[in-house]
Amino acid sequence: MTDAYITGVSSTLDREYDLLERDLALHAILEALEEAGAEPTDIDGLYLPKPRPWAEQGFFSTLISDRLGMAPDRRLEVYTGGTSGGNAFHAAVGDVRAGRVETAVVAAVERNSTIETADYFEYILGIFDREFQAPAGPSVPGMYAQSLQRYCHEFGADREAVAAIAAKNRSNAAGNSGAVFGDELTAAEVLDSRPIADPLRLLECPTPCDGAAAVVVTGTPDWGSDGQPVGVSGVGAGHAASHLLGVRDGSLARFPAVGAATREALADAGTDAEGVDLFEPYAPFPHVEAVITEELGLYDRGEGAAACVRGETAVDGPYPVSPSGGCLGRGHPAMVTPLLNCAAAVEQVRGEAPNQVPGAERALTTSEHGHVDGVTATVLEVAR
């Protein structure tokens, strides 16, 4: 098996861009290639989340190949909601490891500024079971609000401690110039914001934004290039038998797909959660971040939120989580977030990140879709 390395990353993020998805994606790809010291014609694999249904341009990967004069024999546009970027990245890593592809580009783009709120909610209604769930009028925050209810009810988690996770991530983003929603906040201020889906508050919900990111994955890194190669040492995936309402026999406040995906990725990397220096998870709501740390085995059920209050998941804590600010602080264009997590982890391992975790050598990232029904996990580490 060939080892896979990341040699170039690029990410761009804001509340709104007037640029076309095409131009955002081309910029991200070219910037990542420049860092990797590669040309478009070096690329023999192109992997993308399929752009959102409201993006105008179809056949997006074909268009991108044509514009860059590249002829990647292997290409994939994948749409599995929030894990699209994670699955695209893992497909690239799999092809590089198998020797089918020498140098791959994974790219993602999303513009939420081009869709009206009502149209977005209509789209979201369509991810629910059309026959049995959608006529109830559910929303994504509405489902996560219900897992938050269970998190506090079943495990005795303190509501203010959950809000402290949102405050921590918005505060982390304040130290990250690439983040969109950075603001030094307290848990009390988070809980003072208006309710979106009780008990979830506005500052605990991701704000729509636009962005693009690209990652170059190769089996033949140029050790002299601008971007220090970072090893992709572990990949894993998990999916529960569930569709937005949690597993049938289990708690709505447990996400077994996280455990499955991270166990596989950590085993692939030959390590365990204690061997990870920092975590950049896909956690669009604060209790999701807490439950992820619990599924990783770092904390007992319901203790993940309290650990944040004790500062243990801060940048200078023993288990730094979302030093970039994560979905809530950095910004969350869902198609792009998995690659933003990847880019943030690469910067950490290179020692070049805002909110740098001192001495970080190994990072774990995740992506998820639905109500954490499906998850991908990736371990990145210093390449020697």
Added chain:
Amino acid sequence: MSDHAASGSSTLPDERYTLPFWEGLAGGRLLVNRCESGCGRAFFPPGPACPHCGGCEVDWAEVDPRGELYSYTRQHVTPPGFDAPLVVGLTELAAGPRLLTPVAADYEDLAVGAPVEVAPAEPPGDVDRGELAEYPYLEAVPVEPE
């Protein structure tokens, strides 16, 4: 128990698989699927395989519509066609399955574990249900503890 033998056949169904649920609901009965392959468990939404044991011998079973409110929320932002605020929750039936429905109660009056009953009702908003438009939808209604 039903005319609509649910599974055990490889032939394509000649009507929507879940139709017996809606027919039952229109008649005031709550029907779910029950595994006849061995595990015997009730499950929802209806499907041709038991999600608990994977068995493909499945039949319909009428269950008690009463249960407990497993979780709930009040959405202040709602899909188009649904007035805000909208109270939505998950009812866990005594038979086991959980159903997502609107909840006919004020948010402040609810608590996890409160006794509720799932009943036929109009959908709480304007949503295109296609050929099911003629059937009632569902809601959870608080009931007195037994």
